[in-house]
Amino acid sequence: MLSQRKILVVEDNVINRTMLCEILSGQYQVLQAENGQAALSVLKENGDQISLILLDIMMPIMDGYTFLSIVKADKALSAIPVIVTTQSDGESDEVAALSHGASDFVAKPYKPQVILHRVASIINLRETAAMMHQVQYDRLTGLFTKEFFYQRVKEILLRNPNRSYDIICSNIDNFKLINDIFGMPAGDQLLRIVAELYIKKVGDKGICGRFNADQFICLLEHRETYTDSLFIQASEQINSLSSAKNIMMKWGIYEIVDRTISVEKMCDRALLAARSIKGQYGKFCAAYDDELRSKLLQEQAITDGMEAALKEGQFEIYLQPKYRIKDDKLAGAEALVRWNHPKWGMQSPGLFIPLFERNGFITQLDQYVWNQACATLRDWDDRGFDPLCVSVNVSRADIYNTDLPDFLLEMVRRHGLSPARLHLEITESAYTENPHQLIETVAHLREVGFVIEMDDFGSGYSSLNMLNNLPIDVLKLDMKFIQSETAKPINQGILRFIMSLARWMNLSVVAEGVENRDQLERLREIGCDYVQGYYFARPMPCGQFEALLQEHGASVQEEYLQTEPRYDQGAPVLLVADEDAAYREQVKRVFEGRYQVVEAPDQKAACQCFSDCGHRMAAVILSMTLPEQGSMTVLEAMMREKHSRHIPIIATGIQDPLLEEQALEAGADDYAAKPHHQKSLWKRVHRAMDLTASRERERRLQDEVYRDYLTGLLNRRGFDSVMETLQQEHLPFAVILFDINQLKYINHTFGHDQGDRLLMQFGEILRSSTRGGDILARYGSDEFVLVVKQMRNENAVLAKGREICQAFLSGCRQNAISASCSAGIVIADAGTAMDTVMKRTSLALTRAKASGQGGCCLWKE
Structure with missing residues (x-):
């Protein structure tokens, strides 16, 4: 209560x-x-x-x-x-x-x-x-929320068709790191400082909003040029006021030249421009242009074709030879991937690998490379070639699959290989995201016999800490590190220290990116074990590597919005229903000009007015002394009719408490005792109008507060409220928690407009796949909840979860979108607390995602 x-x-x-x-x-x-x-x-x-x-x-x-x-x-x-x-x-x-x-x-x-x-x-x-x-308004900064910013921009563009505008947005580089290092209060202070800067700079020439944690945006009257100095000055002001220092802001600009596209897409273009310079030192602003648009279209084309390319075998395994430095013997290879597209030709990995890492497709591609590498090794063993080891990349996304060790072990056994023949390269940057899970997974892989290589050692800040905690066998030195360190005098570099550290830890060392003889000799002198690079050979197709293997043999070491309704044309109507003609005339003189004042001397005329222009009725001034009890008849008629029930009514009459109480009980919004000043009546009428408008806004707002604006489903607040009521019914129920797996990637790559369409599509699938009495909610940005009442059948609820996941996957494929969803399921007794239920569904969802995207998992104790 x-x-x-x-x-x-x-x-x-x-x-x-x-x-x-x-x-x-x-x-x-x-x-x-x-x-x-x-x-x-x-x-x-x-x-x-x-x-x-x-x-x-x-x-x-x-x-x-x-x-x-x-x-x-x-x-x-x-x-x-x-x-x-x-x-x-x-x-x-x-x-x-x-x-x-x-x-x-x-x-x-x-x-x-x-x-x-x-x-x-x-x-x-x-x-x-x-x-x-x-x-x-955003609670922290006082700026417009994203949805209200969209609405206000639409209104401004509509009202000012001949004015030119720009949309400017900003991101704070590494904002999460600021929160982690300086704490949430410092992060909040920084966001308020940025908001105040926006308000000050924009002034009355535009509007400002806050989208997400560190994303701010404004609509501003167009200016011909934006210089770096303008944004450098803004960044300096932010740094001078914030307790967190060295804040780097990136700004994106979109000039509104095409008003036919949605405001959401305009904002996405500004955000994409800001993201395009993320991590670029000395670059403060970027404008959305044809080059950025072409890049976006190219990424879309790559995404559209990636699954078909995998099925059709367009991805090819290339092998880069690895040599033992003490005798220049072939000692192994690194398996790389190339995309031989039937139209585009051979594609560089730098073009598609980063994209696949963002959209999650990298896990499928990695598994394909692993399997192809094992199949190649098996073929060579069967044909009597010298055995060798192959290194394969394990992406950060692969680490989150708790079944990774079992998957890899089953794969090498299926090909009849020892796990030691497959070296797993773990990039050191993976350690910064979830070190506990990384250590646990790698330890298990090493226990079952795989050789673990730390890739790109020297490229990040966590290497020494990672060396101390992560169970590894091989250090693989970063290419850029090798090229810079071998250029220094031998007594000034840190290569000797690294080699001494590796010897002390009993690790082998591989140097990649060796491009000339001087680098090789320097590495040989300090005791490096293995090298690879263009000085020896570029990555090559498996057939070409096979010829190399036949020629030289191998040496193997085993250690390895809804808008407001519009009125019809014509001024709003103010009805004065009063038996006194002089009083009606007084009211008319005060309100005429702003309203079309219609007079009614009796109940019949008043009702006729409702019939003729009730849809334009702004307010009613109703005498409680109309002839033949007409006033009560009018009030009762208005309360019966749905369209007139919300029209504000000011009752008038003599100074009589009983008459006033009678009017208020019958539905009047206020009572003005006669005689009264017409200015006082003006205030009462508009106060009643404000109250009526407030009630209507409250009705809509209630819907907004408890409904997700995008999908029309319940939001988190509405879901909690409905579930509180449901639990009072003491009935069993099943909860299915869905998660759209690639939404963040789609928003970042193709814009929030495309992501919003996916969310709306999933909402429609939920509606069409469920019963009228089921509870449907958007639980988070990419999470949805379905509650099925009086459900105890595990098979039935699992079937329903799989049906919805499959329907979403099919719909995405039809629209050429790479997206799927996973589901966690709990069957709950009436007495189970909702906190407990949702924690269990979250655990089940985590297990479902770990077993592969698109899966369903039923929670079991």
Whole structure:
């Protein structure tokens, strides 16, 4: 149960204070203060918990006006709405209270129905505004959220068709490292500094938003040139204010030349431009251009063709010879891969390997290379060639497969080979991501007989720490390291130290990238064991290597958005239903110009007005003394009709508490006692309009708060709320947690527009594959949840998970997209806590992903 809202009653008269407390205590938790000074003390203790203040004006020690001035000047308290209560019902008091910052005004003696109505309305307005702020503004920086930024850009471009604009975005290089080293508070401070810089630089010439952790973006009026000095200055300002130093910002610029594409795609192009210079020292900004577009199209073409290429055997194994340095004998080879495309010709690995590492396809390609290498070794053994060892690359993505040792062991046994014949090259950069899992996996591989090589030693900062912890057999020195170190005088380099360290650790050393005789002799002099490089041979097809093997033999060593609805044309209608013609004329003079004022002297005319222009009705000023009880007839008719139920109604009549209460109970939003000043009526009408609009926004906002804007499914908050209700029904249920495996890659490579389409596609598959009573939610950025009520059958729920995974995979293939999903499944008893259920589904999902993308796994104890 939600805790009651708190209301502070500030009233010096004990009887009045007690009366207000009795009226409010049934629905609210009431705090009391006898004057303004005491009220400030209460606010100091409870300010952030108070929903509204009921404030008397005339009080000793500190009166209401002084209290209002202090509260409204305090940033932490100024948002709390205040309803002023006073003995006088004069308009001057009301205007004075409102001018001091009061939200509303009620006169004494207190009428319970009126008090409760006004209090509920004001609290509703405040809470709706707060919820709108949460949806539209980033909590940490105060900038627009991504979705609201998109919406605002669309509106600006639509309103200004002849103005030119640019979209500029920024990324912080290695922001995760900043959080890890300096801590989350320092990271948050840095983000606020960047946001303040955006606001200051953009000013009133554009708008700013925050997309993700370190991604900021703005729409800015177009300028002809952007120089590095502009962004260097911005980076220097950020570094001068942040506790984390040496912050590197990368900026991307997209000039909006094509307004037919979506805003999402415009922003993606700016982000792609920023990413294109990531890691480039001295490069601060980049513009989206044809070259970047061509690169993106090329990557798309590579991705579209990669699976077919693997099936058709377009990937070929090349072998680079490895020589023993003491006698120049052929000692082994490194297996590399080339893509012989039927149209493009032979493709360099630098073109497709980094892309495959990002999209996850590298695991399938690695397994293909491993299998081809083993098959080649088996063929040569059968034909009587000298046995040799082959090194193969194990990518970072492969390490996360907990079944890797079993997979490799089964593969070498299938080909009748000893595990020692296959050397596994682990890059040292893999150690920085998940060292614990890497150490555990490599230790297991070494235990079953594989030879472990640390590849690219000397290219990163973690090598010595990795040497200390990782069980390895061979150090493979990085090519660039060899080329730089062998150029130094022999007594100044660190190669000797590395060789001494390797000897002490009983490791063999391989130097790659040897290009000339001088490098070879230098390595021979310091005692290096093996070399490979262009000085000896380039990578070659297996047939050519086979000829080399026949000629020389081998020496083997075994140690190895929905927008607001638009009205029809014509001004909004204000209906004045009143029997007094003079009063109707007064109202008409005040409101005419902004509204089309329609007069109705009786119930029949009022109903006819609803029939003619109800769709344009902005508000109704309704006399409670229409002839023949017509006013109640009109109110009842409006409450019955769905389209008119939300039109604000200001009831008017004589100063009569019973009549006022009757009007409010029948559905009126406010009551204006006659006689009254027309300016007061103007305020009441627009206050009622604000309240009605707020209710409509709240209805939509409620949907936004609990619904994912992109897929229309429940979001995390909505899911938690629904599951809380479900658990109260004490019924068993099954939970399936889905994860889209390649979403991050697709967003980074092809833009969030393409990623969003995938998410919407998965949402539609969930809807079409489930029953009406099932619970569907988008649980995270790339995670979805399906809850099947009253489900105990393990086979049935597994079949459902596989059906949805297969449907998604098939849909992606039809659209030429390389994506799949995995699923973790739990069958839960009614009494199991949801935290426990979701932890189990997460564990099951991890197991499913480890067994191969696209799999389903049922959690078992």
